[in-house]
Amino acid sequence: MRTLNKTLLTGQFSFPPNLEAGPYPDNLPERVLQFGEGNFLRAFVDWMIHQLNKKGLFQGRVVVVQPLAHGLVDQLNRQDGLYTLILRGYQDGQVVEKREIITSISRGINPYEDWQAVLRCAEDPQIDIVISNTTEAGIIYDPEDSITAAPPQSFPGKLTAYLYHRYNHFKGDPDKGMLILSCELIDRNGDNLKAITLRLAGEWGLPEGFQQWLKEANLFLNTLVDRVVPGYPREEAEQLARELGYEDALLDTGELFHLWVIEGPTHLKEKLPFHAAGLNVIWTDDLTPYRTRKVRILNGAHTATAALAFLSGVDTVREAVEHPRIGPFMEELIYNEVISVTDLDKRMLTEFAGEVLQRFRNPYIVHRWQSILLNTTSKYKTRVLPSLLDYAAKNKAVPAKLTFSLAAMAALFKDGRVNGRQFQGKGPQGDFIIEDDPGALAFWQAAWQQYQGTAESAQETAKYILGNSAIWGRDLNNVPGLAEKLGDYLQDIVSHGPAVALEKVLA
Structure with missing residues (x-):
């Protein structure tokens, strides 16, 4: 040909x-x-x-x-x-x-x-x-x-x-x-x-x-x-x-x-x-409202769901939106934890979210989570972390879905080996390769060295993850309750798998 x-x-x-x-x-x-x-x-x-x-x-x-x-x-x-x-x-x-x-x-x-x-x-x-x-x-x-x-x-x-x-x-x-x-x-x-x-x-x-x-x-x-x-x-x-x-x-x-x-x-x-x-x-003369709306809702939903969906054996964005548990997780994350704390017109944000979810359901677009996971660490800092921090500050509580998304991303890097920019791991559908910054990959490997299979060590792993100011721009252990909740989610995902852990979050 x-x-x-x-x-x-x-x-x-x-x-x-x-x-x-x-x-x-x-x-x-x-x-x-x-x-x-x-x-x-x-x-x-x-x-x-x-x-x-x-x-x-x-x-x-x-x-x-x-x-x-x-x-x-x-x-x-x-x-x-x-x-x-x-x-x-x-x-x-x-x-x-x-x-x-x-x-x-x-x-x-x-x-x-x-x-x-x-x-x-x-x-x-x-x-x-x-x-x-x-x-x-x-x-x-x-x-x-x-x-x-x-x-x-x-x-x-x-x-x-x-x-x-x-x-x-x-x-x-x-x-x-x-x-x-x-x-x-x-x-x-x-x-x-x-x-x-x-x-x-x-x-x-x-x-x-x-x-x-x-x-x-x-x-x-x-x-x-x-x-x-x-x-x-x-x-x-x-x-x-x-x-x-x-x-x-x-x-x-x-x-x-x-x-x-x-x-x-x-x-x-x-x-x-x-x-x-x-x-x-x-x-x-000011793109700030456009950027905040798009990054937090569209890109934020992508990044916050990517590791969870991938570890659950769900390949594409459309499959995730239509999934009986991941779909509700994504919608609740957008409407209850992102839009609720985004300081822009709520009607504009809600209408945009509806358009985004419709675009995610486009049957002609095969958008794979594995491609979305490229450089996922820096994406999380840019797209998801601001919503998590705003929620914690405004509600004096830790957002369940946004925190669970961080635990799922961490779990993605638990077992595998690093080769340059590539993390070679094992997932529900076999071996996979995720590309990220070498410094980020080294960070995730060091984080999981804290884990010894116990709930206590999961808490130590969570504190190590949140304490890396070079990755997140600040010590996230200062967010009240975040380390404890993240540790609990890490232990649930590792011990029972992402599906069972997700059921608890949705409940």
Whole structure:
């Protein structure tokens, strides 16, 4: 069977009528540098740029930089940047499916093999936009980063080195700054990224002129993204290949719903005219309400349920929502423990929660918990912990479901071994691999070394987990009653299994 690539797209191949396969845009310049080549960005930002190009509103393509040493760039280049995106769901009460070959990516670069290729992009005056999604664990300060490394290890380190090269190449021209859009799901993502780049520039001893240029000539915008993207549909891949008539190793799937909230000057709408293409992109002077609503309800429900569902042998989000016990757990967590303490309009939050649960039930989206569990430790801190702390502060009590979700996440890492970023464990459906930050994996292993099979040692394990300020940002043992309840839940899950432990929580 043929493989999707430029030759296939520009040749005489007969694509199926329900697939939109436009011309290959050889004539469009590269205008965007994108850190991240995963399913989400390809089904979200790159799809949006493709829509702009189709309408002649942007006329530019994306260079993709692989953030980690191992990734999809080699396959992306084998397919000449092309991939098939399938969006499915309900629209105006009707079942809708859209299939399209996305052509907005020009090429991919692995910076660990060719850092100079990344720096050459800094010399291109037409590339003046940076977009990133390196997960919550990506925007971090790494004291080991160095300007002489090729490349620096962290994403902020790479970006700082990239901007310094651009500054030098264009001799500090203030018009050659970049528009930088962070899609990582952390609070004030653009502000945090800017702060780390400025810190690195200072610690690296880079010239004052560059630090001033970095601060004033570049726009680091805070953004919020929303689209459920399950990614590669492995169960359907063979059938879809037969229907499409070609193989696509980068086949991507997502829901129809999409929202991008960007906090920045509205005049930038003309630089990225998403509105003119009919896309759901909001420019605002304050994205805080949008972010709080989305992160705490949609992402919070995902992260709080992921380990429990996975340990219960439930594979997908839809199965969990429809599960007789996990479904009620998720709904009670959202309505009784998250919305009840979120300081926004309750009607708005309740309506959004209803929409979210409907999106979770989308029969055309196979969103696997195992993929949601990527970097789950940092996700819990960002998405779930704020609700837990707010509940405890406002109600002078520990929230049962949110605390149980932390116990389930801990239980996920109880038995297994660590290999770099991978935790290799055993679950109800056999061996599994979960990827997380190596420091987080070491933390979980050390936590379970406190456990000796007794209720007393479960309490010690709970205290160890909550006491790690480096992980959580504070010592959570100071939350009254949290350690005791967490210890009880840990002992229940380990001794009786997640199903029995969950029954007690629901009761």
